[in-house]
């Protein structure tokens with residue numbers, strides 16, 4: 070029999086905010102030592118009250134807009150109760166009754182064609198800390214507690230592992246380019262709900278959930294293993310499927326049932342009385358919409374229209390900083406396709422040679438645009454432009470000043486060029502005689518000497534013309 | 543009786559209940575579970591008083607987590623016999639000029655009435671809860687014990703007003719607590735509550751009626767079943783919220799940790815079994831039950847709906863009357879109870895008080911009785927208290 074996979078996804082994404090969701094501690098990525106970024110609030114001491122970080126709301130709404138969601142104008146927080154040492158209050162603040170975004174839609178393009186995946190909801194919540202085991206003891210690190218997350222819950226609309234991975238890659242590039250999350254290793258974690266049914270059937274099969282995976286590769290493998298397990302059970306009766314929570318073991322490539330205790334927990338959700346409902350009024354929503362970066366799809370179309378290749382577009386959109394550099398450079402008056410080449414070829418090469426990256430911010434739209442414009446209007450040649458770029462990256466040079474200093478500027482005034490020519494002619498009487506005697510080969514040597522003296526500055530055509538005039542005299 | 547859990551300054555004039563934090567002063571909220579815990583910061587109300595130049599005398603004993611109305615449930619009580627509202631007594635006996643307490647279910651008002659001093663539980667959101675060892679977040683509020691309405695007004699003025707560190711705190715910066723004129727007002731005595739009280743309490747209500755009438759207040763009698771309804775709903779909400787808020791006391795980070803455990807589950811169970819007393823354990827079980835999947839809709843969710851219904855009905859009542867006069871306690875004094883009986887008493891006695899916690903309105907214990915007012919009408923209640931102080935003279 071032929072079977073169809075039915076998959077739903079819950080994806081936790083760590084938001085890029087300067088502080089935690091309910092206190093002013095910095096994000097845990099800034100921490101060097103365990104418990105570096107911890108205060109009485111995020112370590113569960115009595116007396117502290119959660120204060121909502123407004124930026125978290127804005128990023129969650131932005132994510133919702135990117136995924137075509139309806140934004141709930143009235144949104145509230147609930148408490149989820151469970152005991153674990155990495156959860157200092159023994160409850161997690163999350164959203165159950167009034168999540169911030171609902172009913173979204175994401176288009177996913179795979180080798181099987183394009184399909185829409187429905188988003189059930191996006192809600193905000195706080196992360197837990199982590200346990201560190203050492204010998205007979207366990208230690209708890211609260212750096213990650215209260216780091217803001219959004220959880221994106223889809224409907225069971227995926228039909229293949231490929232769709233799942235494509236969707237996750239799309240989220241990743243959207244969130245990176247939108248400044249919502251860096252989506253670094255471990256900052257995106259997925260729970261996969263999976264069931265299998267005979268093709269054409271409308272009913273759902275027995276569903277299992279594979280918890281907490283962060284590598285896309287593992288997710289793909291887990292789906293393949295788990296769906297095969299379901300199909301074998303249905304086809305050959307290898308085992309009886311039960312609704313349960315499982316974990317994926319990377320080493321064996323298999324999934325294993327988790328203890329029932331963890332799956333049957335009653336989390337006793339109830340409203341958090343310490344956090345007043347958040348009301349998102351028209352003005353605030355409009356502000357968030359205005360600040361929202363253009364969606365990746367639209368961006369790709371814009372780049373495509375400018376003649377940038379698909380491969381380059383993928384590179385540009387893989388990192389929000391790169392596409393932003395391009396957009397900002399274009400905004401400063403540079404050609405889009407030309408700028409893309411500068412960024413992806415020249416900047417990327419020079420940066421990598423210098424052991425730096427776009428994230429270091431040494432190449433700014435401001436200084437890049439100056440270089441591109443100088444090359445475009447003939448002030449310097451392309452090679453000189455690259456030389457300037459290297460100086461910018463390696464020495465933090467100012468492009469315009471560096472050109473002047475190094476005499477790269479081709480627009481040297483005629484009198485300066487004439488002075489150089491006069492000098493060259495005076496120093497090479499033999500060559501001058503040869504030229505005047507009709508040996509035009511010597512002309513090249515004189516021209517080369519002038520160029521050398523001018524160190525690449527000045528327009529070669531102008532130099533050549535002046536040189537000919539002098540020799541004709 | 544030793545009223546102070548921690549003495550801070552022998553010359554101080556303000557006592558602070560042990561449900562509020564003072565930086566570097568051990569804080570236990572009357573529970574063994576918080577044994578050895580010392581906070582890193584002071585409650586906002588304590589900071590404000592200290593900035594105004596008040597000296598804090600010390601931290602007064604409370605029943606465990608401030609929930610205990612009857613004086614049986616404190617880690618410190620067994621060493622001292624029944625714990626009789628230490629802060630209220632300290633004020634009554636002149637040890638301090640005033641005291642701060644956290645009103646979770648009216649234990650503070652009951653203690654004040656029994657000690658013969660005032661306690662004002664202000665409108666929810668007017669005073670910062672930053673630094674309160676929180677149990678019932680949606681209804682608890684910091685209030686003031688003092689001998690006179692004028693003193694209550696003075697301290698309230700100094701502690702109330704917006705605090706950005708508390709998301710439930712209203713934006714208003716200051717409030718006027720100057721006692722309003724009582725003359726010409728109408729007060730309704732809640733007959734059915736008075737009927738359930740001891741004779742001594744009935745006499746105090748009668749004396750209050752006489753004093754109010756002498757001050758030109760119109761006194762009428764009503765029957766009102768909202769108090770019983772509010773008590774049940776608040777019992778459910780308070781237990782649920784407390785169960786959740788004390789779940790952070792697990793022996794892992796601070797406070798009491800059992801000496802013997804073999805794994806994390808035993809660490810939790812043994813520490814909490816040893817750390818909490820009977821009342822808190824019962825509240826945890828009860829709260830956990832009303833939040834469970836099967837009971838949530840019929841218990842917790844229903845109580846939230848009852849809260850709305852009661853609020854609307856009480857708002858209507860305050861369209862007719864300026865205040866309601868009730869007992870603050872059915873019993874005329876502290877009694878020794880057997881432990882399960884005491885637990886029951888906590889929730890029968892709170893019928894007098896819980897309504898104000900449920901719907902966030904102000905309530906004032908004064909002259910052994912209690913006045914309920916509409917939201918933000920503390921000045922009206924304090925004005926009536928001034929009339930009561932004159933005792934009809």
Ligand SMILES: [Zn+2]
Nearest residue numbers: 092094108111
């Ligand atoms: Zn913190």
